[in-house]
Structure formats: structure tokens, C-alpha cells
Amino acid sequence: MKLAIIGFGQAGGKVLDEFIAFDRQTKGSVVRGAIAVNTAKADLRGLEHVPEDRRVLVGQTRVKGHGVGADNELGAEIAEEDMGEIQSAIDDIPTHEVDAFLVVAGLGGGTGSGGAPVLAKHLKRIYSEPVYGLGILPGSDEGGIYTLNAARSFQTFVREADNLLVFDNDGWRHSGESLEGGYDSINREIVRRLNVLFSAGEVGDGDAVAESVVDASEIINTLGNGGVSSIGYAVDHVDRGDSGLLSRFSKKQLDDVDTTNRITSLVRKATLGRLTLPCEVQGAERALLVVAGPPEYLNRKGIERGRTWLEEQTGSMEVRGGDFPMPKESSVACVVLLSGVTNVPRVKQLQAVAVEAMDNIDDLREQSDANLDALLDTGDEKLPPLF
Ligand code: GDP
Secondary structure (H helix, E strand, C coil), X not given: CCEEEEEEHHHHHHHHHHHHHHHHHXXXXXXXXXXXXXXXXXXXXXXXXXXXXHEEECCHHHHCCECCCCCHHHHHHHHHHCHHXXXXXXXXXXXXXXXXXXXXXXXXXXXXXXXXXXXXXXXXXXXXXXXXXXEEECCHHHCHHHHHHHHHHHHHHHHHCCEEEEEECCCCCCCCCCHHHHHHHHHHHHHHHHHHHHHCCCCCXXXXXXXXXXXXXHHHHHHCCCCEEXXXXXXXXXXXXXXXXXXXXXXXXXXXXXXXXHHHHHHHHHHHCCCCCCCCCCCCCEEEEEEEECHHHCCHHHHHHHHHHHHHHHCCCCEEEEEEECCCCCEEEEEEEEECCCCCHHHHHHHHHHHHHHHHHHHHHHHHHHHHHHHHCCCCCCCCCCC
């Protein structure tokens, strides 16, 4: 499936950068168009893989290239005002070759948090292709304003996009990692999952043909139009001998039971392990299972069993599944897309903290107006102002 990816803000740009790097490294073809949009010049300059002419600096008259300082209302206004510049960059993408748009942003900041929902709304109005969002939630230690931004952006982004894929930064940073180093490894985790998902249905290298193909329309149907998604992932290294490429085993020699069991256990691990957005699996509206790896390790029976198990877990009859042969890989990876999830305690928690932060900000604003008046008050002895 081919995507036009627009990275909005710093997190959006960095995830897009990683997408391009990953596509190049795996000789993939998921990224058909790429644009990074930002109000901060320095953030755009820091990107490594997004070509220079694919970087759009917006809001120059308002913030002079310095960013919006976590003000997402300003981020949204700037996106509205400068949509013409963003559209000019999109005009250079061969959109007839694209299956969907993906707008990526960190929801806790300002530029992407405010701009991404505005862009999603615009794209939906102009194009017939689906418009998906990838929204990154801030860690719970990031503080009230980031949580408030994220909760407001989340609501708006869900409303404007055909589906919002969510990644929760909370709990993904390993202890001892620096913030920057932590983000780099988190971004790789995000892209690995999305790349396996969206690669499905693309023609693999050589003549490796999928046993049960997942095509773009199955991904689109699983994502549906409206709602929130979470993604599970699990991977298992397989021993293909020293050469890697020339398998020691022919397909016939591999034990069918082993390959089937490997796939079913990977499906369980992916679903019950760490999801990009922690949520209750039961009640997901639809699901899609993609198993990627060397063709001799992919079998229809394993995928069928995994699919049936997912039907039981979700309680949904709309569970699709298929494989994606990657002859040069030495691991089998499984991605489970849970679409239309609604039982998400993390979002409720985010909203509760956001409401508290909003009340606190309002109270302090009122108080500080009164306190300033008191500070300047000289009592009965009036001091005249200079002018
Ligand atoms: P913006 O540039 O104003 O849109 O804001 P940022 O994108 O810098 O930050 C928004 C939020 O995104 C932060 O609160 C972090 O939670 C998160 N964030 C920032 N950079 C990254 C990144 O590279 N990867 C991930 N996963 N999250 C990030």
C-alpha cells in the first residue's frame, strides 16, 4: 500500500524521517510521497532523510521560524492560514499513485497538535483517498499543558481523520535512555510496525507470492471510516543457516506443525503484549493480521488459526488476515491491527488530567490578574502613571 506521509511538527517530521530511512533500508515502496511541515526552522533543518524541497516552513509572518511554543491553538490557526503552501507541496506528489494519506504528529506539542487535524480536514475535502492520522500521545510525566494539548487534539483529530492510529509514548522509553536517544528508538518501533502493516499487499522482491494476500483494500476496509486503532507486534528470529539468503531448509523440509505453531504463538504475543495504545482487545470492531517473513515460514494454516483466535478475542467477525513474503529476512514478524477500539482507559486518564489542567490554568489566570492589581495598588496615595 502506497502512502503520502505528511509529518507535522517535530515528532511528525522525525517519524517521517525514520519512515523514509526504513523504506530505503528494506528497499520498500510504502512512502510514495513525503512532506515535513513545521513552524520551527531548526526542527526542519534537523531532519536527515526528508529532501530539502519537501520541507515546508509555515507561519513565518507570525512566529518567524521559531515555533509556536506548545500553543496548539496557534498551531491550528497557522495551518489554516498557510494551507496554500502545504497544498503546493502536496501538488508535487503523484496522488493518483497513492492509496492513502497519513498525517503524523505528536499531540502534546503545538505545531503538529494543532496543525494535523486541520490538514486532515483539508485533505478529506480535496481528495477521495482515505486520510489516516498517526497521533503520538505524550508521556504522563510530561506535564499538564502537554496532556491538555493532547486531549484536545485527540478529540479533533479523531473527528477529522478516517482513522486515528495511536501511539502512546508513555511506557515506551526504557530507563536510562536520554530523551533524544529514547525517541529515536521509539520512532523505530513505530515505523517497524506501520511498515509491516502497510507493506502488505505490495509486491515483494523476486517472485515470492503471498499465500493469502492482504491487499490495500483490506487494510482500508479494516481501518474503516472513523475511529481509533491500536497495533500489536511480535517477532521471532528464525535460523536460516549462515548464508541467510540460501535457506538450509526447503519449504518441504520445514515442519509444518512448527511453522503453524510459531505463527499462532506470534499472533498471541502481538495481541496480548504491548500495544501502541493500551486498550481492551475485546470489543474492537475490526482486526487485521499480517505475518511477514521468509516464504517457507509462512503458512496458511497458521494464519487461519491466528485469525480465528483473534475473532474469539475481539468478539468481532470482521477479522482479516494474510502474509507478506520477505525472502531476505531472517525473522518472522506479526502485526495485529485492532481497529475501532473504544475501551481505552489511557484516553480517559488523559482527559481527566487535561480537564484538571484546564481548570487550574483558568484559576491561576484569574488569581494572577487580581494579584497583579493588588501589587500595583498604592492604596489611598495614588501614584499617577507616566502616560
Ligand atoms: P511540535 O513541534 O510543536 O508539533 O511539538 P513536538 O512534536 O516537538 O512535541 C509534541 C510531543 O511529541 C512531545 O510532548 C512528545 O511527547 C512527543 N515527541 C517529540 N518528539 C518526538 C519523537 O521524536 N518521537 C516520539 N515518539 N515522540 C516525540
